[in-house]
Amino acid sequence: MSVPGWLRQRLEAAGGAVPFSTYMDWVLHDPRHGAYGSGRLRIGTAGDFATAPSLGPDFAGLLAPQLADWLAELAAAGPGPVALVEAGPGEGSLAADLAAALAAGWPELARRCELVLVEPNPGMAERQRRRLADGPLPCRWSSFAELAAAPRRGVLLAHEVLDALPVERITWDGALWRRQQVVLRDRPDAEPSLRLEPGESLEAAMLAPLAALELLSPGAQRPPGWTTELHPGLGAWLQEAAAAVAEGPLLVIDYALEAHRYYAPARSDGTLMAYWGQQAGADPLDQPGSTDLTAHLCIDSLQEAAAAAGWRSLGHCRQGQALLALGLAERLHGLQSLQGPALAQALARREALLRLVDPHALGDFRWLAFARDHLDGHPERSPRGQPRFLAEPAAGP
């Protein structure tokens, strides 16, 4: 495991060790060296890892009616454009496919819509610009801070982006919770290498989430060495997102677990995973700056942070259930009638649709919807009932 020169210099300048969250931020988001910052990571079946939108346009096709419901409701609330804001658009596939689906299925509504992409990593934004150059909706790139200067009515979509926020890894040493750190071992007789070690004890402010998760209660003792993650950046992200949208829902789609599963005693090394070249690994120190690092979200912590930021929960479910409610079974059924040259394509789409609902993989993703209800004193304008994706799936075709 070699240590790239830039990382070695950074660690030396920091005194030889940094908290894991700093390391994760550097190796993912550094504009020159980070896996996303540089645009080095490729998303898709031929890239480093696949996501649901990268399997083909059916994912966007299924999601589009839900977004159209929300966008139509916002468009009916007053004149002017409504925004479809996507945070962390990766290759731009979901935004491009959603724009196409909205323009084809809801042309009048689409004329009121603009696409706004929030992507802090310059390398990724460059690829998105190429992918979305000739789309049917007006499209621009912005930041939450810029949007907050003139907040729009809009739908905010966060597909597999919150799992890329740097996590703090914490370890119980038998007496104290310690912040895990990444340490540079630089000896004259060996190649420099990286190690994970328990660092300083957690400061009081960091202990509050542990109390909420009941990890501090005597009955919740963990064995020495037990390690997990906290998401220190989540609250700020949700607050910035809330300030960027004047009115409208937020849909988070991501790897997520309930707190009792996330922090279960048996999960002794958290949820952190590394992806590169379609391989999944558990070593976050392998190939820094070339691999994707991702940690699951804790549903309870996310909901608490969302409520604190002014987002009201509209409910959540597994992706399998959401996509069935949005018509996945009917879509699969429709593929059966394709023959001739379209057959190969139909088979590929069938396989992709089944991957989306596989309960051991993408089907276990969670869809969590929230709403911003601060309507300049007109809360009655936003009844926003149960989202379509939470309805009971229709009986089979």
Ligand SMILES: C[S@@+](CC[C@H](N)C(=O)[O-])C[C@H]1O[C@@H](n2cnc3c(N)ncnc32)[C@H](O)[C@@H]1O
């Ligand atoms: C795992 S990829 C997901 C890409 C895409 N949503 C998909 O599902 O195919 C994470 C994306 O989020 C971006 N990202 C990372 N941190 C972000 C942040 N704080 N705000 C917005 N986007 C971010 C990354 O650059 C990348 O485009």
